[in-house]
Amino acid sequence: MAQIGKRNSLTVLHSTPHGIYLDGGDHGEILLPNRYIPKGTGLGDALDVFIYRDSEDRLVATTEQPFAMVGDFATLEVVSVNRNVGAFLNWGLPKDLLLPFREQADPVRVGDKVVAFIMLDEKTDRIIATTRLHRHLSRERPPFKPAQPVSLLITARTPLGYNAIVEGSHIGLLYHSNIGSPLQTGQKINGFVSAVHPGGKIDLSLDASGYQRVASLTDRILEALKNSGGRLPFDDDSPPEAIRSHFEASKKAFKQALGALYKQRRIEFTRPGIALIDLRTAKPGDWEPSGKRD
Incomplete structure (x- = not known):
């Protein structure tokens, strides 16, 4: 069927x-x-x-593809409001998606981008949206492990940090102390599980922990350098927002990765930016095997 x-x-x-x-x-x-x-x-x-x-x-x-289907959480824009029934969201199809007043956690206005869950209305069998998200999150124990990479959808800012839907099923928390720059409600980002508490609460981070974080990031930096001709306009003075946008990492993790690459003599600082060191090219003062010097 x-x-x-x-x-x-x-x-x-x-x-x-x-x-x-x-x-x-x-x-x-x-x-x-x-x-x-x-x-x-x-x-x-x-x-x-x-x-x-x-x-x-x-x-x-x-045959068109909507931005989200029944059972999905998604960030959608409010395109109109009908005072009799509710708001309408752009979900990528000719007919906009209804967000009834009764399903609005907070009132919405035209132009707002809201995080909504797409569902079938039990009474009408119509597809509608709801911003009352918690009733649609999984109540099963989270299956995630510490350091596991996960997809995140930011749902709200709180005094402690940002709530985020983890892998489209559970809610987790990104603490302010683990974030280098502000996030936006509705933003999709990649992150990591820091801890899963006995009660099912999930702590999140935007970076993997310890050496794993640095090692993975150094590989991405080297790859970016190679793809851009050996130079990048980023260094330890770059804004956190720029680092997050290009490398999906905090400024702290980025600086650690640059330090590791510098110690390995893989990069040099060009102020501004960094450059890949060609280990095959000798520089003044470099050691050479005997018999190679003039």
């Missing part, structure tokens, strides 16, 4: 002037309008489509 709010592989049954009809199982035949039909499609073919309801509440299919 076709799943509403998900991508489905559905079989072509027959065509009409308006499009082709797909086999939706218990949902019956579902129209795929002409403008979405892939070139060369024939009867009996299976098409990968997304199923949702149009403005007249009919099930329709599209």
Whole structure:
């Protein structure tokens, strides 16, 4: 049976002037309008489509990809507000996504970017959004391990730090002390699990711990140097925001990695920036084997 709010592989049954009809199982035949039909499609073919309801509440299919599907957390922009029903969010399809007033944790305005969960309304079987996130987070014990890399979605700033959804399932906390620069609600970043407490609370970090963090970052710096012709405009005086944007690391970790590379004579500081040292090129004062000097 076709799943509403998900991508489905559905079989072509027959065509009409308006499009082709797909086999939706218990949902019956579902129209795929002409403008979405892939070139060369024939009867009996299976098409990968997304199923949702149009403005007249009919099930329709599209080959377009929405920004998020049912069961996903996503950052979406408020494009309009109807005082009778709620706000509407841009989710990448012609029909905007409804965020009902009853599902708003806080009132929203046009232009706001909100973190929402996409779900099926049990009463209407329509796809809607909610910003009441906690009821949709997993209550199972987190399966994560310390130092494990994870994807994070920032949901709110708190006195202690930033709450973040971890791998689309659990909530965790990034402490202010572990962040080099401010984050934005709705921002997607990569991070690491620092600890999972017995009660299920998750501590997060934007950097791996210890030598693992430095070793991984040094490799990324060297790779970036090689890809940019041996020079980069970043050093230990660069703004934390620039370092985070380009290397997904804190300034502290970046400085440690630069120190390690400098001690290994892999880089030199050009002030501003750094440069890759070509170990094959001798410099004045460098040691050379006997018999090589003039």
